[in-house]
Amino acid sequence: MHQMIHPLTRATYDAETDEIVKVTRDGKSGLYTRNGEYISGELKQSVDPEMCRWVASYVEHKNAGVGASARDRAGAFVAMKEEK
Amino acid sequence: MGKNIKNRQDRSPGLSYAEILDTDTHHVSEIWRTESPADFGTADQPSDVYTSRHFHDLEMEKIWLKVWQFACREEHIPEIGDTEVYDIGKFSVLIVRTGVDEIKAYPNACLHRGRLLRDCAGHATELRCPYHGYTWSLGGELKVVPSEWDFPQVNKDEYALTELPVGRWGGFIFISLDLDVEPFEEFLGTLSLHFENYRMDERFVEAHVAKVMRCNWKTAQEAFMEAFHLATTHPSIITGTGDCNSRYDVFGNFARAVTPTGTPSPHLTWDPSEQEMLDAMLDRGQDEERLGVVPEGKTAREMAAMASRMRVAQVADPEWVESLSDAEMIDSIYYTLFPNFHPWGGFNRIVYRFRPFGDEHEMSIFETLYLSPFKGDRPPPAKVHWIGADESILEAHELGFLARVFDQDTFNMPQVQKGMHTLQLVKPGITLSRYQETKLRHFFDIYNKYMSK
Numbered sequence: 272m273h274q275m276i277h278p279l280t281r282a283t284y285d286a287e288t289d290e291i292v293k294v295t296r297d298g299k300s301g302l303y304t305r306n307g308e309y310i311s312g313e314l315k316q317s318v319d320p321e322m323c324r325w326v327a328s329y330v331e332h333k334n335a336g337v338g339a340s341a342r343d344r345a346g347a348f349v350a351m352k353e354e355k
Numbered sequence: 356m357g358k359n360i361k362n363r364q365d366r367s368p369g370l371s372y373a374e375i376l377d378t379d380t381h382h383v384s385e386i387w388r389t390e391s392p393a394d395f396g397t398a399d400q401p402s403d404v405y406t407s408r409h410f411h412d413l414e415m416e417k418i419w420l421k422v423w424q425f426a427c428r429e430e431h432i433p434e435i436g437d438t439e440v441y442d443i444g445k446f447s448v449l450i451v452r453t454g455v456d457e458i459k460a461y462p463n464a465c466l467h468r469g470r471l472l473r474d475c476a477g478h479a480t481e482l483r484c485p486y487h488g489y490t491w492s493l494g495g496e497l498k499v500v501p502s503e504w505d506f507p508q509v510n511k512d513e514y515a516l517t518e519l520p521v522g523r524w525g526g527f528i529f530i531s532l533d534l535d536v537e538p539f540e541e542f543l544g545t546l547s548l549h550f551e552n553y554r555m556d557e558r559f560v561e562a563h564v565a566k567v568m569r570c571n572w573k574t575a576q577e578a579f580m581e582a583f584h585l586a587t588t589h590p591s592i593i594t595g596t597g598d599c600n601s602r603y604d605v606f607g608n609f610a611r612a613v614t615p616t617g618t619p620s621p622h623l624t625w626d627p628s629e630q631e632m633l634d635a636m637l638d639r640g641q642d643e644e645r646l647g648v649v650p651e652g653k654t655a656r657e658m659a660a661m662a663s664r665m666r667v668a669q670v671a672d673p674e675w676v677e678s679l680s681d682a683e684m685i686d687s688i689y690y691t692l693f694p695n696f697h698p699w700g701g702f703n704r705i706v707y708r709f710r711p712f713g714d715e716h717e718m719s720i721f722e723t724l725y726l727s728p729f730k731g732d733r734p735p736p737a738k739v740h741w742i743g744a745d746e747s748i749l750e751a752h753e754l755g756f757l758a759r760v761f762d763q764d765t766f767n768m769p770q771v772q773k774g775m776h777t778l779q780l781v782k783p784g785i786t787l788s789r790y791q792e793t794k795l796r797h798f799f800d801i802y803n804k805y806m807s808k
Binding site for chain 2: 350
């Protein structure tokens with residue numbers, strides 16, 4: 272749904288829902304809450320709660336219909352694409 | 356005021372902000388090149404100012420009853436007779452437009468028994484107390500004394516509403532509860548020069564969100580006064596944000612931070628490409644289509660600035676937009692005017708205000724206003740969208756992407772407040788960095804002067 276590589280640890284954070292985030296590092300994966308609490312899976316270590324929130328909130332906003340807007344930097348690029 | 360420092364031995368590795376400005380594709384005004392660092396030393400900041408009722412009460416007396424503070428925008432009271440209510444702690448101020456170009460502010464209390472004259476904003480032809488009906492004109496003259504025969508001691512000339520000092524700048528209305536407050540222009544200093552190219556009075560309140568927080572107002576605002584927290588609180592953006600390359604400047608009663616985008620964080624142990632930086636700036640996931648492509652020979656900064664210019668030119672004078680530098684279009688330029696007013700510079704539309712929630716010392720109101728340019732008739736200002744202490748800031752859909760950024764910030768703020776009580780068992784103060792937390796140290800430099808008066 273919203274997969275991002277952590278710029279410092281290089282782990283992959285992938286929001287499965289707005290509450291559950293799959294974290295993958297060194298070939299192992301685990302499921303975590305949006306606050307970074309471990310749920311299940313082979314990867315059981317401290318993960319970054321803020322990165323979990325970031326990808327989960329993307330899903331929450333997407334489900335609520337909040338897209339890139341004119342107020343956002345991304346919105347400027349969306350508009351530029353639409354104008355082409 | 357701290358001692359000025361000239362050398363760069365105590366700065367982060369990586370490009371300086373001055374070097375980043377040298378790459379700008381547009382003219383960079385002198386105000387952005389001017390550096391005004393300050394060194395406030397390395398002493399710990401006592402943490403009881405965040406947690407103690409005693410300090411809250413002292414702040415009410417020594418700061419909030421004394422200082423100039425942002426109350427509302429002129430557009431909130433466009434017509435003669437429009438009123439706005441501004442509450443600070445246990446005090447309330449009534450702001451009234453009394454003429455086309457005249458605004459007055461009064462203590463919001465009936466001189467009879469003290470009831471608030473008005474509970475909320477709205478239009479009025481007179482200021483009538485809802486309790487017994489004492490009535491004043493918009494200009495503050497006492498007009499009606501109910502059962503006047505029963506108040507032989509009330510002389511109408513002596514029962515006019517007290518006019519509080521009002522300051523106006525850039526469409527913002529400031530008030531002070533101190534009749535002897537210093538002149539507004541002196542308090543503001545050179546702030547208006549920093550904003551003279553941003554036409555703040557030609558903006559409208561496109562969004563206004565007020566979030567109740569379970570933390571002291573200073574705890575809340577300090578989350579928005581430095582870029583030091585970005586790598587930990589907002590890690591996804593540092594691929595394209597020079598957090599440690601931020602510059603911090605101090606000018607009298609206000610301070611400025613500038614955080615560049617389209618440049619990598621010195622924290623990274625790898626070198627992102629221009630495309631990777633732009634993708635990070637646009638929050639593109641690995642599984643999503645690219646929103647923008649950086650052509651060969653171009654930079655992420657140039658592309659982001661170009662897109663912003665095109666977008667803004669649709670609602671603002673294109674010549675004006677073209678006069679702004681890349682830095683003004685895309686960097687985070689965040690000011691703090693003591694004690695709680697945080698307008699962003701450049702094209703950024705953000706204005707923050709933080710204040711105590713009622714008379715609570717461990718609760719606060721965190722407000723965000725989007726001030727946007729417009730074409731044609733001025734749109735009406737957005738109504739305040741209140742979000743409770745236990746509700747998520749993600750509900751503020753009108754903030755778009757920024758609500759997700761705030762979701763990360765608000766994850767910390769109440770926990771900082773709670774943690775400080777425990778910290779006090781082992782250590783009386785918080786340990787601030789010397790440079791990156793300059794704005795916090797500058798705040799406390801002024802704060803301590805007010806508190807010791």
